[in-house]
Amino acid sequence: MTISCIIIEDEPLAAEKLESFVARIPFLKLKGSFDNALEGLQFLKTQTVDLLFLDIQMEKITGIQLLENLSSKPYVVITSAYSDYALKGYELSVFDYLLKPYSFERFQMAVNRVSDDLKQKAGVKNENNSSQIFIKTEYRRENVHLDDILYIEGMQGYLKIYLSDKRILTKQSMKAILKTLPQDQFIQVHKSYIVALSKIESIERNHIKISGKLIPVGDFYKMQFYERIENI
Template sequence: MSKVLRCIVIDDEPLGREVIESFIEKIPFLTLSNSFGDPLEALGYLQNVEIDIVLTDIQMPKINGLELIQSLQNPPAVIFITAHRDFALDGFDTGAKDYLVKPVRFDRFLKAVNRAKDYIENTKKPKTEALTDRIFIKTEGKLVKILLKDILYVEAQGDYLKIATEKTSYTTLSTMKSMDEALKLPDFFRVQRSFIINLSAVQAVNGNMVELNNGKVISLAISKKEELFSILGL
């Protein structure tokens, strides 16, 4: 049986809190530990109580949701809930697991908390299991370790793959299928046949083009657009 995950809700609007609280009650693996209209009270609570998931608005008086999460030394899994789509990319920069736009639908909420649940379960696996924060590739006759967080994108180039990081890039004989199995949501997304991107590296989305932090612009397949926009809360 899965562990019950403890949640708190932070929103200065009472109706917004009530909606999310009612959603939490419907999901067996969630329990509401507390609910706050004042983000500073929530901050004090988070500094003293261990919580699994924080569901927070962004625009609030005194301190906004982004600032609140950034002030925590070891933040829980975070899902931002707001009426403003423009904050989506900023939300993912904080390590948020999802971003929901008001009015929030229950099916979309369920998808977000399942994503947070998967993240929590994966990060709390015993250390004796295989390391999942890195990959080893064969390049130039040797095995090279690459941390997943450093990967910006992977590009198919015939029988080879180009793996780009902020500092350098590597070429290895491999397939996109095998890389798809190593690089998965919630951190990576295959935007088209030839590219997998790190979602935390997304700087902007313009129509069918995705711009990464290093300036790389990659076209987005039409069949992938709706899914990507849903993930980014756009």
């Protein structure tokens, strides 16, 4: 499972250290490194990542203020030279707290905990080793095999999940369901669409064909989508 992450750290040496640590973990994919919280906040309001490495004491706005302004949070690992913010961090659902100077081993421990938690949330293995997730519908939680998902369409206030044999409606957000889907199997290609990479039949003129349905690739998602396609 690939874990996407960003760094928000205003100290150049600390940011460089974090970037080098991230590069040593094969399943981490760094999507950006920001030297101020405002730029990081703007990024997080338009893009989804699994994990945020966040400093606390920064100019303009602090790491705590950034977390208070996020409606949907990724996993957050605080990296700070001060232990004073630990309690406030945990009140804001921070996953781990790395006190500077921290070792690579301590960093790796935090990342492995995130990975384990993500895998647990992504689904369980059945007897045929086929991954599953539980989708909350209006009346029940439905067990869905990931292999059966063709694509997901965002509607007003809910999602429509297209399976090989039926459709399911859920009130989850796009960001929320992305966190439960394996990133090596699914990708968001438009503000209203998530697709299963293995179900793509063809790509032409920025449209994806899946089971006869033409799905647009949004301008904002083009670069990331075509990079993924080239690496398959």
